[in-house]
Amino acid sequence: MTDSTRPHRFATQAIHAGASPDPATGARVQPIYFTNGFVFDSTEQAADIFAVRKTGYSYSRGSNPTVAALERRVAALEGAKAAIAVASGQSAVLLVLMTLLRSGDAYVASPRLFGGSLGLMRRLDGRYDLRPRFAKGMTPEDFEAAITPECRAIVCESIVNPCGYVTDLEGVAAVARRHGLPLVVDNTLASPALIRPIEHGADIVVHSTSKFLGGSGQTIGGVICDAGSFDWVKAGGYDLINGPWPDYDGLVIPERFPETPFAVACRLFGLRDLGPGLSPMNAFLTLTGIETLPLRMERHCANAKAVAAFLKDHPKVAWVSYPGLPGQTGEENARRYTPQGPGSIFTVALKGGEPAALAFIAGLELVSHLVNIGEIKSLAIHPATTTHRQLPDSEKAAAFVGPETVRLSIGLENAEDLIADIAQALDRVD
Known part of the structure; x- marks a missing residue:
């Protein structure tokens, strides 16, 4: 006999998490939903979805069933409460920074990062005054020494691209907790098969799915995982997360979505406003790749x-x-x-x-x-x-x-x- 209440182990989740046989056809493989939009049952349903009073599919830029299956699978593998799939890993880093920060805010960044991330950070600094403060070294003490009152997050990679250095995640997470800052970890080079940063104290995890998750060099994609662990209300600030959204009838995200406010803010701002949605075909290919991760x-x-x-x-x-x-x-x-x-x-x-x-x-x-x-x-x-x-x-x-x-x-x-x-x-x- 098996214990049906026990969570499935990693390899089983890599194959099954987030997807199930299609209820309409019985198809065992996740269907690819190639459609721009979805028919509403009523005008009331349409209004409720657009006002975020109810969840549902409306337009594939913001959510698509194939993409949603990928989001559920990566969230399960990372031990996150929710995930948001986007068009590329670069988009994932961009959306995290722009959701957390407003002009004049700063954040602590690892001195060793992928070149594309470094280039993005410098461009955002020069054009939008989102200020990276690079730690002088890789120790937790180096990260702590770089914190200033303007800092709103700490950003690092679990395994550094390209030198392969493994970051002391628990040490850096302890620094983040002491200062009331969310820890953002790019887990692309490790994948959740080698490191699950949330288990070591990370609050947000990002991936370029174009790498190990997909595996075959066929697709471009990214994903943002929300651990649901950071107390955004207690921390204060973070206006896109804690402040009212006038265009959504004064929605205050943590009140309606207390477990995943960061993920919801990323979806509303990142996908509905900025728009780097993931193609359902790329989501399907990534789902297939993850099965052998x-x-x-x-x-x-x-x-x-x-x-x-x-x-x-x-x-x-x-x-x-x-x-x-x-x-x-x-x-x-x-x-x-x-x-x-x-x-x-x-x-x-x-x-x-x-x-x-x-x-x-x-x-x-x-x-x-x-x-x-x-x-x-x-x-x-x-x-x-x-x-x-x-x-x-x-x-x-x-x-x-x-x-x-x-x-x-x-x-x-x-x-x-x-x-x-x-x-x-x-x-x-x-």
């Missing part, structure tokens, strides 16, 4: 460790940033937070500098020269001239993306074949 992450981690170990001992390699290897920077955090392995993204520096790094990438045959990460196929890129090109040289060095550095995203191929390809590419480097 636990199996894929196990292989990703095993392959990455094997490749990183080979590179670490190669005479043409200056250093490798993978914290899953003994003696590497961040090894203790990696062992604590990612016992299955710290993902499959890391950087490697060539002793020959930028010419060697570029020659190495050009010499790869099995590994693709491609800007994405987290795919089934192994990928390589030169961050200093692509994803992180906008950073000053000092910040590139701090982020482990100097001119001598290559970012690798290790896929699911046979590890021996990957090592052989990397070895022959290194042989071509002077």
Whole structure:
């Protein structure tokens, strides 16, 4: 006999959470609802949905049944109360920042972040006065030292893109709680298969679903997860969450949606006003990808460790940033937070500098020269001239993306074949 009251384990949730057989047809696979709008039962129902007095489908930009299934699945995997799916990971970061902040507000940001996030933060600072205050280092004390009275959140990545450093989430979460700030964690590189940030104190989790969640490099998408853990009313401020919405008959979100006010604010402001809705086809493909997430992450981690170990001992390699290897920077955090392995993204520096790094990438045959990460196929890129090109040289060095550095995203191929390809590419480097 089984205990039907016990929550399903992770692998089962990855396959089943958020979706069920279609009641109209019996279809076992989640249907793709390719439609702009949905017929209302009555004029009263239409008015109630638009006034947020009742929930329901009206227009696919704000909600769609296929997209809703993805939202429920990712929320279940992350242990969140609700999730909002959007058009890209970049959109997810944008909506979080713009929902939390108004002009003149600040937030503490990790000094190591994906280049696209850094570029967005600087643009929002220059044009809209949303001010990032970058911590000087990665310790909880560094984050705490950067807090000022204007700060409204703390933002970090669980596993840093691209160096693979694993953040001390519980330490940073303790800082956030002491100062009454929500902790926002980008969990893209870990996926909930390796780290569930909410279990370590995060209040908001974001993903680029284009990476490990989808897995096959077919789609663009993002998701925002609301843990339902932060007391927005007690914290005060956050006018989009706590203040009345005149265009919704004076709606005060925490009064009507006390468990998920942040998610509701993101949907109303982000999807209804700004509009970066997710295509139902992309939601369907991501749902399909998530079904194999636990199996894929196990292989990703095993392959990455094997490749990183080979590179670490190669005479043409200056250093490798993978914290899953003994003696590497961040090894203790990696062992604590990612016992299955710290993902499959890391950087490697060539002793020959930028010419060697570029020659190495050009010499790869099995590994693709491609800007994405987290795919089934192994990928390589030169961050200093692509994803992180906008950073000053000092910040590139701090982020482990100097001119001598290559970012690798290790896929699911046979590890021996990957090592052989990397070895022959290194042989071509002077």
